[in-house]
Amino acid sequence: MTRLSVEMLAADAVEPITSAGHAQLGIAVLAGIAVIVLLITRFRLHAFLALTIGSLALGAFAGAPLDKAIASFTAGLGSTVAGVGVLIALGAILGKLLADSGGADQIVDTILAKAGGRSMPWAMVLIASVIGLPLFFEVGIVLLIPVVLMVAKRGNYSLMRIGVPALAGLSVMHALIPPHPGPLAAIDTVKANLGLTLALGILVAVPTVIIAGPLFSRFAARWVDVPAPDRMIPQRPSEDLEKRPGFGVTVATIMLPVAMMLSKALVDIVVDDPTHLVQRVFDVVGSPLIALLAAVIVGMFTLGRPAGFSKERISGAVEKGLMPIAGILLIVGAGGGFKQTLIDSGVGQMILEISKDWSIPALLLAWLIAVAIRLATGSATVATISAAGLAAPLAADMSTTHTALLVLAIGAGSVFFSHVNDAGFWLVKEYFGLDVGQTVKTWSVMETIISVVGGGVVLLLSLVI
Template identity: 90%
Template sequence: MTRLSVEMLAADAPAPITSAGHAQLGIAVLVGIAVIVLLITEFKLHAFLALTVGSLALGAAAGAPLDKAITSFTTGLGATVAGVGVLIALGAILGKLLADSGGADQIVDTILAKAGGRAMPWAMVLIASVIGLPLFFEVGIVLLIPVVLMVARRGNYSLMRIGIPALAGLSVMHGLIPPHPGPLVAIDAVRADLGVTLALGILVAVPTVVIAGPLFSKVAARWVDVPAPDRMLPQRASDELEQRPGFGATLATVLLPVVLMLAKALVDIVVDDPADRIQRVFDVIGSPLIALLAAVITGFFTLGRPAGFTKDRLQRTVEKGLMPIAGILLIVGAGGGFKQTLIDCGVGQMILDVSKSWSIPALLLAWLIAVAIRLATGSATVATVSAAGLVAPLAADMSTTHTALLVLAIGAGSLFFSHVNDAGFWLVKEYFGLSVGQTVKTWSAMETIISVVAGGLVLLLSLVI
């Protein structure tokens, strides 16, 4: 396992914008995070504004000149949005196209038609995992809730037996698998290889979602035995369409970016020659930008055309897909600004210097930092981008695989114990008609299981690869 190294590439790092000692920097980090937590939890300030103010508070507490702290924040914000902003936008377009064309309904209905009885919870995991690849977590919940309620009511299942596997599939995709914003930001921050991270993320995600989904749902159903709430099911997109895309075409479109990125990773391993023409081709088509762009353009024909979308309808779908992500882009960008302020103040090097004598593995440290920020702020994205900024210097002497595992450790920690300061907690509570206590016993427990199991698997993988 890669441990905290005594020797890092500090000589090549730019001079910090402050001359503060370790103690002052440590206090500055606590001040910055405390300001962010307080503004989000007590004053209900938007995370973008909280991260902005927290970054400036960090710089001030570290004794950095205000103009340099502002430059660090804006530089980090711009670099982060430049690195992942287009990918988030493309993912949002693909998700909206999938929902509006009825392609998501086609996947759901086809899988449900093949499943029944004891296989239903496993079918729900499969549905949520496939649908969750291009969708943000909140969008995935809204899309899958009608299916969960319908299946639970039609099959006379406990709501938890059906709902927990679906939520587990969505949450695991959100925390561990690019092109979701959190993993993308962490990959960019620690300079990890996207293809390797994706491959290892799938390897960690499969057993994690099995344990936290179908297996834990048996326990959750005993703890909270509730039926599907008696409410009107929202109308599905395909109910308004004369025709919807085929199952095979829809599935191929959703999986296209994943296949292209994995193919790039495989070619990089097999060929391992940057000058080779084949590797150069796959480096292009397997880049996240091209892979997602290819999926979106393909979706215009495989999803939009069968649904009868005109050019104007496609344009409206793209616009509607882009509108909701403004807040996400700002939060992710501000998180990058906070990360850059941490780095420029010398916090990363401070962590390395202070932890030279520690025996704690770097991956465990990354997981613990993400857990602490997640518990404090309630946001998995804020936890991911903040933790990635803090531990990014640890990746300097890591191998490609261990750098990818560092990303996954951060992602796993960012999912730990969702509670009342997390918007996802209230989404689940209200949609499923649960009390706060019941939501803690089911949703919060499931998130904790995902975090612990995924974190444990990451540490285990670091011992063998």
């Protein structure tokens, strides 16, 4: 167990910062979430500030001394950033190298050259899933939607038939697969095994993305029949086409951290001896920090050099990759602060005490908590981190496998019904040239399908493994 995990366990074990009863704590949670929702939706306040103020409001409504509420928030922010901040940064650098080198374009063009007709929606979901592994959701949208628009326009395809599978691939990766911020933070919070969560996440993702992507896109195309907006279709410069890394080496670079983390999970199962040399080696090799760091270093040579990047250009790409994630890091950190305030106020223990006599499965309860926070705040990452903090006590008596499934249940719930308080809703609306109603019929319904199918598959897996 890492020093960070020990410290977090110790922090979780301290006496609550308030003596409030269950009723007051319940009201405090609702009030804290209401403050966050109001600040984000009504006053358009940045999510970092809204989460900070909401955390303090939660402590105040719970009757906690202000200094203790502040200490809980800052401790949670610090531990969350320490746990996932470096991983988010490495993922951002890898994504930037992938985009700037033309590696992403190479993957897209290679797959599209071999696909056509009815297979095109399946090609789009494959592209989005592969590219979505190292990229944040918003970055993936910005990267892939122009490609979707070009394919729809040049191939005379229905925009929704092509676009929905791509969005589904990105969203499923974002919700279920580390190293995306939400799953990583949830894994850290409930003390799940990262490699096992990754392996089970891929298992859950496959049927989920098929149903929410290529299959649902048939109905979405009938409900909303709109052409690709000309103003959003980019013209890619032809001079960049000769300076791309190869398809195989690009895919291998993207899959390297996934393979390293999965190898650790496999060795943990086969060897199952923490003192064994092989397992100790793979504990290092398969750690997310080493896996992503290795992918970044390899990517500098396999992506940057074939594209003709000088050392200065590679250094610049790294710097530019880090710049946009400041907001993401702060939001994730503030979500961790909100989570720790919930825990230190005794809310997690309250949920455990209230739910222990319920007949509802713990995984379903965690999914419902994430759904409620998602609908309220509009952020999948905030919903995942907050729900993980609330559901963490439920993992105390779970097996390693079911703890990983708990993370996936929370991740599935975190994408339920995106609507007007979600930045992704407006991003999709503007890129595709839709009105609000059309966006609800396509994007919002697709997100709900991902949430319900993903949660259902998790529950089914919990019965058989």
